[in-house]
Amino acid sequence: MNTIMRGLLAVALIVGLGALFPSASGAVTKPSGELTVSAAASLTDVFPVIADAFQKRFPGTEIRFNFAGSSTIMNQVIAGAPVDVIATASEPTMRLGVDTRIVARPLLFAKNDLAIAVPAGNPENIKTLTDLQRNGLLLGVCETVVPCGSAAAEMFFNNKLDVTPVTRELDVRSLLGKVISGDLDAGIVYITDVKAAGSKVEFIEIPVKDNVVTTYPLAIVSDSKNTELAERFVNFVRFSTTSQGILRAFGFAKPW
Amino acid sequence: MKILANFTLTKGNFTLDIDTTVSAGTVTAVLGPNGSGKSTLLRVLAGLQLIDSGEIVFGDRVVDAAPSIHVSPQDRCVGVVFQDYALFPHLSVAENIAFGPRSLGASKKEARNVARAQLESLGITELSARRPSQISGGQGQRVALARALATQPDVLLLDEPLAALDAQTRESVRTELERHIKAFTGCVVFVTHDPLDAMLLADRVIILENGSITQEGTPSELAARPATDYVATLMGVNLIRGYAHDGLLQVDGGGVLQISQRSLEGQVLAVLRPEAITLHLTQPQGSARNVWRGTIRALTPMHDRIRVSIDASPPVVATVTHASVAELKLSVGTSIWVSAKTLTIEAFTK
Amino acid sequence: MRIQRAPLFLLIPGLVALLFLVVPLIALIAQTPWEAFPKIISSPEALEALRLSLLTSLAATGLAAVFGIPMAWLLAREVLPFTGLLRALVIVPLLLPPVVSGVALLEALGRRGLVGGFLYDNFDITFPFTTIGVVIATTFVAMPFLIITLEGGFRSLHQRYEDAAATLGANSRRIFFRVSVPMVAPAAIAGLVLCWARALGEFGATITFAGNFPGVTQTMPLAVYTALESDRSVAIALSLVLLLVSVGVLVALRGKYLQTRAS
Numbered sequence: 018m019n020t021i022m023r024g025l026l027a028v029a030l031i032v033g034l035g036a037l038f039p040s041a042s043g044a045v046t047k048p049s050g051e052l053t054v055s056a057a058a059s060l061t062d063v064f065p066v067i068a069d070a071f072q073k074r075f076p077g078t079e080i081r082f083n084f085a086g087s088s089t090i091m092n093q094v095i096a097g098a099p100v101d102v103i104a105t106a107s108e109p110t111m112r113l114g115v116d117t118r119i120v121a122r123p124l125l126f127a128k129n130d131l132a133i134a135v136p137a138g139n140p141e142n143i144k145t146l147t148d149l150q151r152n153g154l155l156l157g158v159c160e161t162v163v164p165c166g167s168a169a170a171e172m173f174f175n176n177k178l179d180v181t182p183v184t185r186e187l188d189v190r191s192l193l194g195k196v197i198s199g200d201l202d203a204g205i206v207y208i209t210d211v212k213a214a215g216s217k218v219e220f221i222e223i224p225v226k227d228n229v230v231t232t233y234p235l236a237i238v239s240d241s242k243n244t245e246l247a248e249r250f251v252n253f254v255r256f257s258t259t260s261q262g263i264l265r266a267f268g269f270a271k272p273w
Numbered sequence: 274m275k276i277l278a279n280f281t282l283t284k285g286n287f288t289l290d291i292d293t294t295v296s297a298g299t300v301t302a303v304l305g306p307n308g309s310g311k312s313t314l315l316r317v318l319a320g321l322q323l324i325d326s327g328e329i330v331f332g333d334r335v336v337d338a339a340p341s342i343h344v345s346p347q348d349r350c351v352g353v354v355f356q357d358y359a360l361f362p363h364l365s366v367a368e369n370i371a372f373g374p375r376s377l378g379a380s381k382k383e384a385r386n387v388a389r390a391q392l393e394s395l396g397i398t399e400l401s402a403r404r405p406s407q408i409s410g411g412q413g414q415r416v417a418l419a420r421a422l423a424t425q426p427d428v429l430l431l432d433e434p435l436a437a438l439d440a441q442t443r444e445s446v447r448t449e450l451e452r453h454i455k456a457f458t459g460c461v462v463f464v465t466h467d468p469l470d471a472m473l474l475a476d477r478v479i480i481l482e483n484g485s486i487t488q489e490g491t492p493s494e495l496a497a498r499p500a501t502d503y504v505a506t507l508m509g510v511n512l513i514r515g516y517a518h519d520g521l522l523q524v525d526g527g528g529v530l531q532i533s534q535r536s537l538e539g540q541v542l543a544v545l546r547p548e549a550i551t552l553h554l555t556q557p558q559g560s561a562r563n564v565w566r567g568t569i570r571a572l573t574p575m576h577d578r579i580r581v582s583i584d585a586s587p588p589v590v591a592t593v594t595h596a597s598v599a600e601l602k603l604s605v606g607t608s609i610w611v612s613a614k615t616l617t618i619e620a621f622t623k
Numbered sequence: 624m625r626i627q628r629a630p631l632f633l634l635i636p637g638l639v640a641l642l643f644l645v646v647p648l649i650a651l652i653a654q655t656p657w658e659a660f661p662k663i664i665s666s667p668e669a670l671e672a673l674r675l676s677l678l679t680s681l682a683a684t685g686l687a688a689v690f691g692i693p694m695a696w697l698l699a700r701e702v703l704p705f706t707g708l709l710r711a712l713v714i715v716p717l718l719l720p721p722v723v724s725g726v727a728l729l730e731a732l733g734r735r736g737l738v739g740g741f742l743y744d745n746f747d748i749t750f751p752f753t754t755i756g757v758v759i760a761t762t763f764v765a766m767p768f769l770i771i772t773l774e775g776g777f778r779s780l781h782q783r784y785e786d787a788a789a790t791l792g793a794n795s796r797r798i799f800f801r802v803s804v805p806m807v808a809p810a811a812i813a814g815l816v817l818c819w820a821r822a823l824g825e826f827g828a829t830i831t832f833a834g835n836f837p838g839v840t841q842t843m844p845l846a847v848y849t850a851l852e853s854d855r856s857v858a859i860a861l862s863l864v865l866l867l868v869s870v871g872v873l874v875a876l877r878g879k880y881l882q883t884r885a886s
Contacts, residue, residue: 162852183752184834373791
């Protein structure tokens with residue numbers, strides 16, 4: 018056999034071998050496997066829908082969720098919980114993860130505004146933020162460690178309002194539950210929570226100039242066992258029109 | 274104050290049917306086998322159990338009249354000594370005794386005085402500060418009695434007062450109990466399964482079998498004329514049933530005996546004391562006596578004699594000395610001749 | 624040494640149980656930020672939470688005693704019809720997740736609740752978001768402990784003693800307080816301590832029914848959980864305080880009441 022023939026044979030062998038081991042060649046591959054995503058409580062309704070869309074787009078993938086308060090999920094990840102992606106409702110909380118090198122390169126993917134939730138029928142006839150200062154009104158907020166709560170505190174401070182909440186709930190869903198049941202006259206929650214509750218609750222919009230904005234970052238956890246799929250998911254949430262469309266439908270605004 | 278008790282009470286399959294009177298100031302023993310209803314009867318008299326029908330009268334006061342009237346134990350003025358005494362473990366002996374007077378309204382001081390008096394009267398002053406867990410069975414019985422008497426009841430009820438004691442203690446306690454019972458002015462009704470208690474302590478005995486009274490009378494009446502097998506066994510006598518005619522008793526189940534009561538006719542009961550029977554290895558000769566043959570079924574030692582159970586027509590129990598057993602070389606299965614003088618058989622119509 | 628007399632098949636699992644319960648406590652103590660500890664526990668929030676915890680847990684135990692002791696007696700003597708069913712209902716709060724208990728209490732006593740609605744509309748009385756609400760929530764979850772422990776005690780109390788007291792002229796009140804209750808004292812003490820311990824540690828029902836506000840409804844467990852969201856070392860320090868208070872009381876009681884039992 019002459020040299021040219023040997024050369025062609027060698028190339029054929031390499032290509033053939035390359036075809037046998039597709040991932041080793043570094044070509045574009047189909048994503049697969051499982052992902053565990055820890056997300057803030059206020060993403061409880063929207064994230065599964067986005068995950069469904071992702072799983073339809075990439076069959077063979079499975080996304081599992083863990084919803085809790087932003088600080089709780091960050092603490093869990095720092096303590097070593099086997100999570101692949103984390104999405105918080107607070108940039109400072111995410112920064113904690115960055116500082117401890119638990120997460121890398123967070124991306125802002127959504128934005129949320131506060132609203133005043135009231136029971137169906139608005140029995141106390143609340144129209145503005147200043148109405149919340151009324152004597153005897155049962156107002157509920159979230160604890161300041163919860164993003165919704167710190168946003169509420171900031172909003173009251175900025176607007177120089179003197180309000181006395183009767184409770185500081187540990188997560189926004191519990192707060193909303195008490196508004197829906199009528200045990201609270203009003204609660205400061207996210208506009209997305211209000212939309213999710215549908216007709217069970219009414220809400221009063223807070224004008225943009227008085228409102229405080231919450232931004233949502235999400236990031237890949239450095240210790241993830243499936244960083245490739247994690248990256249796919251993060252990009253999908255942030256950049257795909259499907260995902261942003263879902264977020265819009267639920268009431269989240271663009272973060273930019 | 275006399276007691277009239279005429280009532281029925283049904284619990285599941287068991288019915289208690291009572292119709293009796295306890296005369297004022299007397300001591301009555303209620304004897305019966307286990308499950309006969311003795312304790313239930315006591316509980317009814319104490320007011321701790323409701324009756325289904327009938328009435329109970331203490332003196333001139335109706336304490337139970339089913340279904341409407343029921344005087345509670347608190348208001349009945351009864352003193353009860355329970356089996357195992359039921360002394361309050363968290364109170365001292367003195368406090369136990371003072372409990373009744375205190376409950377009835379006495380001041381702490383008055384109650385303490387009553388307790389002291391009772392302790393003295395029963396000779397147990399030194400136990401005053403002790404807890405029930407720190408005293409013996411015999412002492413407990415006295416404390417229970419003192420506690421019941423401290424309220425000055427009209428009626429004293431005792432449920433198997435000596436049952437919880439060992440044989441030795443029982444003797445001395447029984448004597449003591451006799452003294453206090455006799456000193457008590459009201460009625461005393463006590464329940465026991467030991468006929469000796471009844472014989473020694475009671476003026477009158479009621480036999481309760483399976484919820485009904487089968488015999489009532491003085492202890493000697495019962496011993497002389499037991500009405501049922503149970504009473505006979507209790508009194509330790511042989512009870513023979515049969516048909517009497519012209520001085521001969523045709524025993525139910527086999528055998529003929531000569532009896533001295535020639536005028537008796539018809540179905541009779543006859544009592545033959547075990548001590549009156551003599552045993553022989555060979556057929557004894559002679560007149561004016563009953564002689565029949567049997568086989569020894571069992572030999573039971575008693576404290577100073579031996580009880581010999583004999584299969585025969587009629588079957589009997591005889592008591593003989595240890596010496597006789599040895600002399601005659603008696604053992605289970607030995608063929609033996611039984612002899613009883615005509616005069617020793619007491620026949621009577623029921 | 625008695626340990627040597629214990630058979631191995633009992634000793635080994637027993638020691639494993641001991642380790643299982645004790646090691647996390649040791650770990651907690653080891654993680655305590657000792658330098659910051661005095662500052663943390665003397666902060667107004669911490670003291671407030673501790674005060675609230677002690678106040679409400681004692682109140683809950685008191686309520687449980689007043690209503691639970693008679694209930695235990697009624698169950699033990701089988702006075703009421705359907706005793707078995709009633710006993711099962713009494714145990715329900717033990718089986719429910721505390722948050723569910725809180726929801727149930729809201730449905731019953733909340734502003735629009737079955738009973739709460741009536742009270743609010745007619746008398747302007749509300750329980751959620753009040754300290755009384757905390758007492759209600761903790762009583763609800765803790766009382767069954769007292770009832771079940773004490774029912775066993777009353778059951779084993781022979782009827783004979785109460786009968787004897789009756790024949791001695793005592794009315795039912797005197798019988799109950801002078802005979803029945805003293806005689807079940809060990810079971811009563813155990814039941815009350817268990818009840819108090821449960822009340823002290825109660826979280827889910829409290830936060831769901833009474834809410835979370837410092838000085839009013841934020842008991843120690845709620846303060847700990849809140850701190851956990853922001854500063855874990857504070858949470859651990861507060862937990863340790865709760866632990867020390869509980870252990871202190873239990874040790875003090877053990878000496879006094881287990882001795883009485885033995886005699």
